[in-house]
Amino acid sequence: MNKKAAANEVQATDAAQEKIINDFSMVIATVNGSGSQTANLALIRALFRMGIPISGKNLFPSNIKGMPTYFIVRANKDGFTARREKVEILIGMNPETFDEDLNDLVEGGVCFYPDQFKVPEARDDVVFYPVPVKQIIKDQNPPRALVNYMRNMVYVGVVSEMLGVEIGEIRKALETHFKGRKKAIELNMQIVDASALWARENLVKKDKYVVERDNQTEGMIMLDGNTAGALGTIFGGITFIAWYPITPGSSLAEALQSNLPRLRKDEETGKQAYAIIQAEDEIAAIGMIVGAGWAGARAMTSTSGPGLALMAELAGLAYYTEIPIVIWNVQRVGPSTGLPTRTSQGDILFTRFLGHGDTQQIMLIPGNIEECFEFGWRSFDIAERLQAPIFVLSDLDLGMNLWMSKPFDYPEQPMDRGKVLSAEDLEKIEEFARYRDVDGDGIPYRTLPGTNHPKAAYFLRGSGHNEQALYSERPEDYVANMERLALKYETARGYMPKPVIRETEGATVGLIAYGSVDPAVNEALSRLAAQGMKIDYLRIRAVPFTDEVYEFIHKYDHIYVVEMNTHGQMHMLLRLEVPDQATKLISLTHNNGLPMSARWVTEAVLKLEGGNDGQ
Structure with missing residues (x-):
């Protein structure tokens, strides 16, 4: 350690001794197209391998290159994985948004940044760690074409050293990412090791945040919902998929393209036992699966709101002619083009009545990646049993972001082909x-x-x-x-899959939600319980509703319906189904494109019930 670092160590604040272990929200602010994904995945995978409960959210713009992008890592020792509105750790790599990004840091927060950035004097309540990114890269002299990508590995090394992320786990994460390609692994590890060494010799820890190995993720997996759904459809016997690219539905079809070749081959001939077609548009895609479903194939497409709008007429045809198909709608913010890379639950009513005339569509609504997998295969059984289109309504947050899960339960029962006459x-x-x-x-x-x-x-x-x-x-x-x-x-x-119900003895208030808001709601209920507020919770997993939904609504003095859209679409649907209980149902809506947070749910309930979240 040099003399300057030694002197600084003597002056380290007492605050650094009060550790906050495995509990923070870390935001990595970069420029879209700068190649930060490898670095971000290395960090989150390393934390996961250390046994720390985490989730990862990628907030990216709808252009290809140049605009701000954010990767959010939520670590929580209690296992809560919803988006946290407060930011404790900022890795600020985007000069255009640096000042704005600092505004989101809490008092006592931490900021890692390239040393050429100017730090605003107003944030003297933040611990700053300037990093000579350019000099470290110059000293290591990576291939010229990779310099921009390698810059991101600098913050991986520095942050790992300062927080306590094990470098060995970073290496394993890179081995996973590069699928064992030794040259790529060593090139990235060279930058990581050099950056960690620089931090060890030049920085003194003055903040509270550390990570320590835990065992809470042992035996678990980390995956995005679209990949989970794709795997589920494969285990459900999918034989035909037609799709047209659209964010955020494309990655589900792309996951099928990646996994079908190794999982769906004819055992005798070795030939592929499926067909996958990128159609010329969404109308063609649904037309193809309607034809395939009529012919007896287990057929599906994946799309999002604008694509679903184009599919409306043929969805009505499938309903009226009673052809089994599956349509995955990974929802995003509308109307029209809307916010293509932001999340929403805005297609509930549109999907429920999709098609002109008296059309009633069936929806499955997964709330986690386990259910994405389950509904992937179960949707085919239901479609063929009922001879109807089945819509699986995920959203961008669940579909494209990283979540923890126990390993999936693979279907053991035979496929249900329904009423087919031989x-x-x-x-x-x-x-x-x-x-x-x-x-x-x-x-x-x-x-x-x-x-x-x-x-x-x-x-x-x-x-x-x-x-x-x-x-x-x-x-x-x-x-x-x-x-x-x-x-x-x-x-x-x-x-239909029955709802998930969480009950508390003595509760007189109910709360209904669905889909990807589940982590935020569960965390909010724990906060509310700490204030003595007893609330029972029902998570809807399908429409039409099962008996349990009606029983739940009749049970309480009033029920909050929490969802991510502007007008309270599930709230409207429930009021249509139980008009005699309509006055009990109170709509709480959040729709700014960002995933719901526990703080928002807590404050929304307390505003009506009385009390103060204070977090």
Whole structure:
């Protein structure tokens, strides 16, 4: 250690001795297109491998290069992973936003920054660590083409040294990222090691924040929801996908492209047992899966709001002709183009009634990556059982960001192909009528193209039809068909995933939420409980609602409905379903494009219940 560092060590504040262990929100502020992803993933993977509960959120702009991008790492010893509004640690690498980024730092926060940046005098309540990024890079002399990328590895080394992130875990994280490519690993580790050494010799720790090895992530995985959903569809027997690129739905299809070649090959021939097509637009994509679903394939597409809008007519066709398909809608902020790289739950009502006329669509709403995987395979079973389109409504926060999970439970039960008649089945019956309700549940029987029997064939049409699938404009045929479809929708309730309910003895207040807001709600309920507030919580996982939702609503004096959209769309839907309880339901909406925080939920409830969060 040099003399200057030794002198500084003597003057280290008492605050540095009061450790805050494994509990902070760290924001890495860079420029979009500067290659920071490798560095960010190295840090978060290292923390995860050290057993620290974490989540990672990438807030990126909708352009390709030049605008600000932020990577947020939430570490919490109690396992809370929602976005935290307060920022304790800032890695400020963007000169254009540096002053603004500092405004979000808490008193006593920490800032790592390139030493050529000017620090505003107003933030004398922050611990600053200037880093000679350019000099470290110059000394290490990486390949000229990689200089900009290597700059990001400087903060990995410095931050690891100052917080206590194990360098060995950084190496393992890079080995994962580069898939064992030794040259790339060593090149990055050269910068990391040099930067850590510089920090060790030149910086004295004056802040409170440290990380220490824990065992809370042992046996767990870290993944984004889109990849989890893609894996689920593979284990659900997907055979056909057509899609058109759109943020944030594209990465689900891309995960299928990456994983299908190794997971879905014919065991005998070695050939691929699937087809995947990037269509010319969203209309073509859904048209292809409607055709594939009619032919008996397990078919799906992935999209987001603008793409779903284009799919509306053919979604209505699939509903009316009763063709099983799966549509993943990874929601983003609308209307129109909106904020393509920000999260929202703004497509609830649009999806519920997607298609003109009296259309009722079925929705599955995952709240974590385990459910993304589960609903990936389960959606096909439900689609074929009900002979209907199934919409899986995720969102950008759940779909594109990193979450912890226990390993997925793989489906053990056989695939449910629903009411499909074989040639042998047709031989035993007097007449096959495609749209006849034989069992009284609204679900007819179907045949698949190629079934070798004279009774098997029928005409598929989106126009009016009778039980035999023949064209009809008779009012009684139309009414009978629509009443049967309504009955099928009621039958669907029995196949929906039940809600998750968290109960507290003596609670008189309820809270309903769904999807990716679940981590924020759970953390908020813990804060509210600490203030003596007893609230029961129900997380909706599907529409149509199951009996448990109605029972929950009838149970409490009032119920808060928390969601990420402007007008309270789930709140509206619940009021439609239980009009006699409508006055009990209180809408709490958050819709600024950022993931919901526990602080926001806590303050929103306290504002109406009385009290003060103080955090």
